[in-house]
Amino acid sequence: MIVPITRFRKRRNNAICAAITLPALLASVASVHAQTAADLAAATPPAHAVWLETTDISQMQAGWGAPAVDKTIDGHPLTLKGTVFPHGVGTHAPSSFHVLLHGGATRFSAVVGADDETQGHEASVTFQVVVDDKTVAQTPVLRPGDAPQLISVDLTGAKDLLLKVGDGGDGISFDHADWGGAAITLASDASPKPEAYVIPQTPPRLVIPTPDPKPAIHGPRITGVTPGHPFLFRIPATGDGPLTFSAKNLPAGLTLSSGTGIITGALTAAGTTDVTLTVRGAKGTATRTLTIIGGDKKVAQTPPMGWNSWNVWGTSVTEERVKASADQMLQSGLAGHGYGYINIDDAWEAGRDADGKIQTNEKFPDIKALGDYIHGLGLRFGIYSSPGTKTCGGYTASYQHEQQDADSYAAWGVDYLKYDWCSYEDVAKGDHSLPSLQKPYLVMSDALSKVNRDIVFSFCQYGMGDVWKWGAETGGNSWRTTGDIQDNWGSLHDIYTHQAGHEVYAGPGHWNDPDMLMVGIVGFGNTHPTHLKPNEQILHMSMWCLLSSPLLIGCDMTRLDPFTLALLSNDEALDINQDPLGKPAARVTTADDKDVWARPLFDGTHAVGLVNGTDEPATITARWSDLGVKGKQPVRDLWLHKDLGAFADSYSVEVPAHGCVLLKIGKSK
Structure with missing residues (x-):
C-alpha cells in the first residue's frame, strides 16, 4: 500500500507529533496494524519492529556514493518536504537492497521520496517493493518538493524483501532517495531478525592466458586522417622481442620507424589505402592489413582506446602522473593491444593571459612539452574543457574563447578533446531545448574544424536531449549517453541496461560513450581498488566491447595487477570493440x-x-x-x-x- 502524505505538523525536533490525515492502514493478515508516518518519524521503532538500518546496509547498491545510515547520500539529515527522519537509509538511484526475512516478519513500512537537499535540481526517483519475487508496491515518479509517500506492505510468511529505487527515466543526476523511518515489524520479539542478503561471490569466470611469444598485431584495422594534418599511429603488437616492423603500400607522405612501429607524417592526398603491416620477432612473423582513409572528418573510425586521468586522480592530476601513465602504457604492454590515448581530464587550467589565451597551472608547467613527450612514445594526447565559464572542478573553461582554445590545443599537439557541459547550465539558464543543447558543441566543433590537426571531439553532456540522435551531425565523434559512472554495481547495471536502442545511432566516426572504465585502482583522488566485484568487472569490459564504447582506462597505471591486465588486454574481446564493421551490439x-x-x-x-x-x-x-x-x-x-x-x-x-x-x-x- 502506498499513501501520499500531504500534511505534517512538526515539533522543534522535526519529529512528527500529530496524527496525519491518512486512511486506516491495516495488515491483511492477523489484523496487524500498519505503521503511520508519525511512527516512522519517531526516535524509537514501533512495537516489535526493527529499523531497516540495523541490517547490513553495506550490501545495498547505489548508483552514486555509498548508502548511509540515518543520513542522506551526501551525509545530511534525512528530510522529506521539511520533515526530518531520525532513522532510515539515504541512497541514490539506481539502488537495490535484498533482505532475508526467514518468514518472521509481518510488515514493511517507510516514508519515501527525493530528499529536500535535491531542491533546485532535476532529480526524479521511483520506489519499488518486491516480496518473494512479486512487486507489491510501486510509487509514481517523485521529485524534490513532491509529497512523500507512505509505503506499507504485508510481509506475513514472506521469505525475501527487495527494495529498489529507480531513476524516474531521465538519468540519475541528483537522484538522492530516502527510505525515511524504514521499519520491519516482526511477528514477535522472538522472531528471527531480518538480515541483508549477501550476493554469493563465485570465482571470476576468466582464464589468464600465458603470453604468446609469437608476434601478433592487434588494435584497429582501420584509421582515418585529414590530408595535410599530422598522422600518428603506433602499430599495436605483442610477442617476444626485439620486434621490428615493416609496411607495404604506405600512402605518400607517411613513414614508418622499423624499430618502434610508429607511423608518422601527413597524407598528401585523399583516398583509401590498404597497407600490409608486418612485425618480426624472435618467435616468428605476423602480418595484418591496416586500411588508412584520407579525407575530411575521418577520425575515430573505431572507438578510441586509451587512458583518462579523472576516475583515478580527479583534480589531483599532475604532469608526473600523466607521464607515468604514458610510460606504463608501453611498459605494461597495453599499447601493444591497441590503447593509444593519454588524456588529461579537469584541473590543468589556470586562467587567461591579457590576450585571453588559456594558461596552465603549476602542475603542468609546459603542456606543449608534455604533448611532445606523449607523441614521442607513439601515443596520442588528450585534454579537457567545458563550454561554460568554469569546468566541473571550478577551473577556467572555454565560454566565448572557443577559437582561442582550439588554436591553443592545436599548438600543443592535442589529439582528443573531452568537452563537459558543467557550468554551461548557467549559460543555458535551464533551457534544454534541442537548439540550446546543441549550440555550445556546434561552436566548438566549428572552432576545431579550423585548426591544422585532427582532434577527436568527445561530448560530455550526460545524454541530455537524446544526444545519440544528433551528436554526429553536431560534430561529435563520441557522446556520453549517461551520467558519471561509479565503481559499484548499481551504477554499472543502470548504465548498461539503458544502452539498448542507442546502437542504431553509432558507427565509424561517431560512438555512444557510456563513460570510462572502472577497473583496477580508482577513486577520483582517493584511490582504492574498484568496488566492482571480479565478475562485475568482466561484465563491464564485455559490455563496453560489445557496445563499441570508447575504452578509456580510468585506473592507476602504475599499479596494474594480473587480473586487471587480463581484463584490459584480452585481444579477442578488444577485437569486438575495434571491429571495422562498426555495428554495436543490440x-x-x-x-x-x-x-x-x-x-x-x-x-x-x-x-x-x-x-x-x-x-x-x-x-x-x-x-x-x-x-x-x-x-x-x-x-x-x-x-x-x-x-x-x-x-x-x-x-x-x-x-x-x-x-x-x-x-x-x-x-x-
Missing part, C-alpha cells in the same frame, strides 16, 4: 534481468554477450534464430579462451550473478 532478448546482446562482425561471425543482472547464477541461452544464423555453429568462449564445439540452434550456459559470458559464434570467412 539487446536481442531480455527476461527478468537476463539479457542476450549480439552484434555482427566483419569476418561473418557474431559476438554475443549472455548477461546476468540478477543476484543469483542463472542459465541463459543464445538462440541462433535471434542472431539470424542457421545450422550448427562453432562457439568460442572469449574469457576462457576456449573452443566449446559446434551447436545446433542454440547454446546455453550458467552465467554468474552480475556476470557475463562473452562468446564468438560462427566461422570466420
Whole structure:
C-alpha cells in the first residue's frame, strides 16, 4: 500500500507529533496494524519492529556514493518536504537492497521520496517493493518538493524483501532517495531478525592466458586522417622481442620507424589505402592489413582506446602522473593491444593571459612539452574543457574563447578533446531545448574544424536531449549517453541496461560513450581498488566491447595487477570493440534481468554477450534464430579462451550473478 502524505505538523525536533490525515492502514493478515508516518518519524521503532538500518546496509547498491545510515547520500539529515527522519537509509538511484526475512516478519513500512537537499535540481526517483519475487508496491515518479509517500506492505510468511529505487527515466543526476523511518515489524520479539542478503561471490569466470611469444598485431584495422594534418599511429603488437616492423603500400607522405612501429607524417592526398603491416620477432612473423582513409572528418573510425586521468586522480592530476601513465602504457604492454590515448581530464587550467589565451597551472608547467613527450612514445594526447565559464572542478573553461582554445590545443599537439557541459547550465539558464543543447558543441566543433590537426571531439553532456540522435551531425565523434559512472554495481547495471536502442545511432566516426572504465585502482583522488566485484568487472569490459564504447582506462597505471591486465588486454574481446564493421551490439532478448546482446562482425561471425543482472547464477541461452544464423555453429568462449564445439540452434550456459559470458559464434570467412 502506498499513501501520499500531504500534511505534517512538526515539533522543534522535526519529529512528527500529530496524527496525519491518512486512511486506516491495516495488515491483511492477523489484523496487524500498519505503521503511520508519525511512527516512522519517531526516535524509537514501533512495537516489535526493527529499523531497516540495523541490517547490513553495506550490501545495498547505489548508483552514486555509498548508502548511509540515518543520513542522506551526501551525509545530511534525512528530510522529506521539511520533515526530518531520525532513522532510515539515504541512497541514490539506481539502488537495490535484498533482505532475508526467514518468514518472521509481518510488515514493511517507510516514508519515501527525493530528499529536500535535491531542491533546485532535476532529480526524479521511483520506489519499488518486491516480496518473494512479486512487486507489491510501486510509487509514481517523485521529485524534490513532491509529497512523500507512505509505503506499507504485508510481509506475513514472506521469505525475501527487495527494495529498489529507480531513476524516474531521465538519468540519475541528483537522484538522492530516502527510505525515511524504514521499519520491519516482526511477528514477535522472538522472531528471527531480518538480515541483508549477501550476493554469493563465485570465482571470476576468466582464464589468464600465458603470453604468446609469437608476434601478433592487434588494435584497429582501420584509421582515418585529414590530408595535410599530422598522422600518428603506433602499430599495436605483442610477442617476444626485439620486434621490428615493416609496411607495404604506405600512402605518400607517411613513414614508418622499423624499430618502434610508429607511423608518422601527413597524407598528401585523399583516398583509401590498404597497407600490409608486418612485425618480426624472435618467435616468428605476423602480418595484418591496416586500411588508412584520407579525407575530411575521418577520425575515430573505431572507438578510441586509451587512458583518462579523472576516475583515478580527479583534480589531483599532475604532469608526473600523466607521464607515468604514458610510460606504463608501453611498459605494461597495453599499447601493444591497441590503447593509444593519454588524456588529461579537469584541473590543468589556470586562467587567461591579457590576450585571453588559456594558461596552465603549476602542475603542468609546459603542456606543449608534455604533448611532445606523449607523441614521442607513439601515443596520442588528450585534454579537457567545458563550454561554460568554469569546468566541473571550478577551473577556467572555454565560454566565448572557443577559437582561442582550439588554436591553443592545436599548438600543443592535442589529439582528443573531452568537452563537459558543467557550468554551461548557467549559460543555458535551464533551457534544454534541442537548439540550446546543441549550440555550445556546434561552436566548438566549428572552432576545431579550423585548426591544422585532427582532434577527436568527445561530448560530455550526460545524454541530455537524446544526444545519440544528433551528436554526429553536431560534430561529435563520441557522446556520453549517461551520467558519471561509479565503481559499484548499481551504477554499472543502470548504465548498461539503458544502452539498448542507442546502437542504431553509432558507427565509424561517431560512438555512444557510456563513460570510462572502472577497473583496477580508482577513486577520483582517493584511490582504492574498484568496488566492482571480479565478475562485475568482466561484465563491464564485455559490455563496453560489445557496445563499441570508447575504452578509456580510468585506473592507476602504475599499479596494474594480473587480473586487471587480463581484463584490459584480452585481444579477442578488444577485437569486438575495434571491429571495422562498426555495428554495436543490440539487446536481442531480455527476461527478468537476463539479457542476450549480439552484434555482427566483419569476418561473418557474431559476438554475443549472455548477461546476468540478477543476484543469483542463472542459465541463459543464445538462440541462433535471434542472431539470424542457421545450422550448427562453432562457439568460442572469449574469457576462457576456449573452443566449446559446434551447436545446433542454440547454446546455453550458467552465467554468474552480475556476470557475463562473452562468446564468438560462427566461422570466420
